[in-house]
Amino acid sequence: MANMAQAIRMALHVGETRLGVTDIFGQDVGAPLGGVFTASQGLKNTWNSPLDERGIIATAIGLGLAGDRCVAEIQFADYIFNTIDLLKMAGNTLWCSNGQYNLPIVVMTPVGAGIRGSIYHSHSFDAWATRLPGWKVVIPSTPLDAYGLLISAIKDPNPVLFLNPKSLMRVRGTELIPGEPADEKELKNMIDQPVDDRKHQWRPKWPQLEEFEIPIGKGKIVREGDRATVVSYGRTLPLCAKVADMLREEGVAIEVIDLRSLYPYDWQMIKASVHKTGRVLFVNEDTEVTNFGEHLAFRATQDLFYELLARPRVLAGKNVPGIGLHPNLEEASVPHLEDILHEVRELLGEVP
Amino acid sequence: MRKTTSLAPKSKRPLKASSKVPAKAAGARQSITISTKATLPKELQLSIYDLMIKSRVLEERLIKVYKTGDAYFWIGGAGEEAFGVPLGLLTHKGHGPEYDYLHLHYRATPTMIALGMPMIDSLRLMMNRVTDPSTGGRNFCNHYCFPQWNVVPVTSPIEVQYGMAIGTAVAQRRRWYTAGGKTPASGKKSISIVSGGDAGSAEGDFASSLIWASRPGFELPMLITVQNNKWGISTSYDTQHGEKNVADRGKAFGIRTAIVNGNDPIETYLALQTEIDYIRKTGKPVLAEFHLSRIYGHSSATGANREPDVCPIELFEKKLVDQKWIKPHETKELWKRYDEESREAAEQVRKEPVPTRESIWDNIYVGSENADWRKF
Ligand SMILES: Cc1ncc(C[n+]2csc(CCOP(=O)(O)OP(=O)(O)O)c2C)c(N)n1
Ligand SMILES: [Mg+2]
Numbered sequence: 001m002a003n004m005a006q007a008i009r010m011a012l013h014v015g016e017t018r019l020g021v022t023d024i025f026g027q028d029v030g031a032p033l034g035g036v037f038t039a040s041q042g043l044k045n046t047w048n049s050p051l052d053e054r055g056i057i058a059t060a061i062g063l064g065l066a067g068d069r070c071v072a073e074i075q076f077a078d079y080i081f082n083t084i085d086l087l088k089m090a091g092n093t094l095w096c097s098n099g100q101y102n103l104p105i106v107v108m109t110p111v112g113a114g115i116r117g118s119i120y121h122s123h124s125f126d127a128w129a130t131r132l133p134g135w136k137v138v139i140p141s142t143p144l145d146a147y148g149l150l151i152s153a154i155k156d157p158n159p160v161l162f163l164n165p166k167s168l169m170r171v172r173g174t175e176l177i178p179g180e181p182a183d184e185k186e187l188k189n190m191i192d193q194p195v196d197d198r199k200h201q202w203r204p205k206w207p208q209l210e211e212f213e214i215p216i217g218k219g220k221i222v223r224e225g226d227r228a229t230v231v232s233y234g235r236t237l238p239l240c241a242k243v244a245d246m247l248r249e250e251g252v253a254i255e256v257i258d259l260r261s262l263y264p265y266d267w268q269m270i271k272a273s274v275h276k277t278g279r280v281l282f283v284n285e286d287t288e289v290t291n292f293g294e295h296l297a298f299r300a301t302q303d304l305f306y307e308l309l310a311r312p313r314v315l316a317g318k319n320v321p322g323i324g325l326h327p328n329l330e331e332a333s334v335p336h337l338e339d340i341l342h343e344v345r346e347l348l349g350e351v352p
Numbered sequence: 353m354r355k356t357t358s359l360a361p362k363s364k365r366p367l368k369a370s371s372k373v374p375a376k377a378a379g380a381r382q383s384i385t386i387s388t389k390a391t392l393p394k395e396l397q398l399s400i401y402d403l404m405i406k407s408r409v410l411e412e413r414l415i416k417v418y419k420t421g422d423a424y425f426w427i428g429g430a431g432e433e434a435f436g437v438p439l440g441l442l443t444h445k446g447h448g449p450e451y452d453y454l455h456l457h458y459r460a461t462p463t464m465i466a467l468g469m470p471m472i473d474s475l476r477l478m479m480n481r482v483t484d485p486s487t488g489g490r491n492f493c494n495h496y497c498f499p500q501w502n503v504v505p506v507t508s509p510i511e512v513q514y515g516m517a518i519g520t521a522v523a524q525r526r527r528w529y530t531a532g533g534k535t536p537a538s539g540k541k542s543i544s545i546v547s548g549g550d551a552g553s554a555e556g557d558f559a560s561s562l563i564w565a566s567r568p569g570f571e572l573p574m575l576i577t578v579q580n581n582k583w584g585i586s587t588s589y590d591t592q593h594g595e596k597n598v599a600d601r602g603k604a605f606g607i608r609t610a611i612v613n614g615n616d617p618i619e620t621y622l623a624l625q626t627e628i629d630y631i632r633k634t635g636k637p638v639l640a641e642f643h644l645s646r647i648y649g650h651s652s653a654t655g656a657n658r659e660p661d662v663c664p665i666e667l668f669e670k671k672l673v674d675q676k677w678i679k680p681h682e683t684k685e686l687w688k689r690y691d692e693e694s695r696e697a698a699e700q701v702r703k704e705p706v707p708t709r710e711s712i713w714d715n716i717y718v719g720s721e722n723a724d725w726r727k728f
Contacts, residue, residue, distance in 0.1 A: 055560035055563070058514075068449075097486070267728040
């Protein structure tokens, strides 16, 4: 099974060979490195940009104005913050021009904690991203979803922000990407650049991949259950699924929804689940004040008040300036397995 | 507001901010004169003159509309005619990357008039009518957007256009190379033109444009211009810039530079023509700085009153009259005709519909796909 970095690479290959992607660019995105997570190795339309995030986003906007399709990368979401007004502008260009200029661009950026990345390789961007009207925002938690969401993002005529959880980049999937060889080693030999390729003679051999799409705006129920609903995405999603598996051994079935798209988001899926369970917890790792989970919890309170057996809860990153390097600091700052398990137990135990 | 469109300023009062400004900051501009050597065919000179008047009259109409309370804000290009009109005339205009892109700022009325924008479309933008072709009543005046001429949306944040121009130039450069050096069907190799003010050149996006345009082996066909009116609102050039000329910054990048008297339409036309030809031939960037005037101050926020700055139209008009290429009464008729046209246009726009409340949800996504979370 492919890992997420390979899945992204394969989607970009489909993008540049079949979907008209003309430029895949950013810092160290092109040869020889092919991206700090190797997600853009072996592609033909990649290039290295100057070390200038504002330049990267502005160039993406310009390419979009010219009608070209690009995928631009900000090396780490921690370094996207000085582009925020340009991101706002990319989101408002269609609206300000009253429908005259759409920007068919994708911006990818690795997000979140979990790789001992210290203060400036651990930031989340999901709450900020959902405050950029005009963008669509996706965040996969599996290689297959990364592949399908990236293909949808490339095809979409609107700007799409593709947040890839960096702690999941090396995690292997459990579902084959349509066209991917079943043998992991075979895939590696085909599309992973050998580490000793000093002379840059290596060329990838791409599998016959299908244009498999995950529709933007659709979540996925990853564990079924009727006692409580847990809505998450990105790095914390597999942890929520694990909590569901642990509780199942105790005979308690909780439903876990992978939201996958943050805007537009799959409210119908959340709603149907909460109708069934009456209890809901929103989990993510961005800081907790003005957090996207808060918006969803607010909406649950407004729309589903009379369906609820317990108050909706949000488990998010602590509102501290950064994620410290020592594991004690990181674990105290962003949700981990134990925190999620604890919060779910509290939710289940609440008596109306 | 003055009743006539006579060019002479009513009062020669000093600039408001002058107490804080070194005298030479304002004085420096007075040395700008019309060069006598350079020349252009009579027909072309007269048509430039005509467009300059049209643009000025339109801006003065916008100011009147503001002052009579029919609009919320004015900012515009009065004083930039000698630069903006030649720019519009020299643009290879059309839609898509085979044509030039224009990344303009909020003083581009002269360029838009030269491209062929009817006066009424500027007034529609000014008065936030639903008929406004640029923004449908959503944005400030002079924030033009005309895809048919590759005029991409003008936005308020200073200098962002310098970064975006890199992107359209990358798209154009690709087409130059895939065409194998051949001239495209559109007739000319296309370039990206970006314009903005002197103060704004302090923003990082200006540096981005120089850096990205001059990468070895990846040079971009960009005309990077600076309209130096020596002011950023009330902050004078001399108090902010250690570099003598903004254009000097191009030299560090090996970018060809030019410094032009932007109050002289002939000198500007010839300079733009030379620089644009160079870019179309070489695919390499140019940084060109134009020294010009700000006739009605920064914007309505600073009063939008006539200020004692050199008027490029006044100078040019005098030259044409002295040469006997136009008679004084003909100039007066021209001003009058455009004034009448602008007045009628404003009358018409007043009657046109305004945007509806529901329309805030339109065009957030392509095809107005739902973007309202209440309906997810
Ligand atoms: C990023 C940003 N900061 C501040 C402003 C407010 N502002 C509007 S115009 C202006 C001065 C611009 O001066 P200059 O670049 O010289 O252009 P000019 O108006 O003189 O043509 C300022 C500070 C803005 N629009 N955008
Ligand atoms: Mg200025």
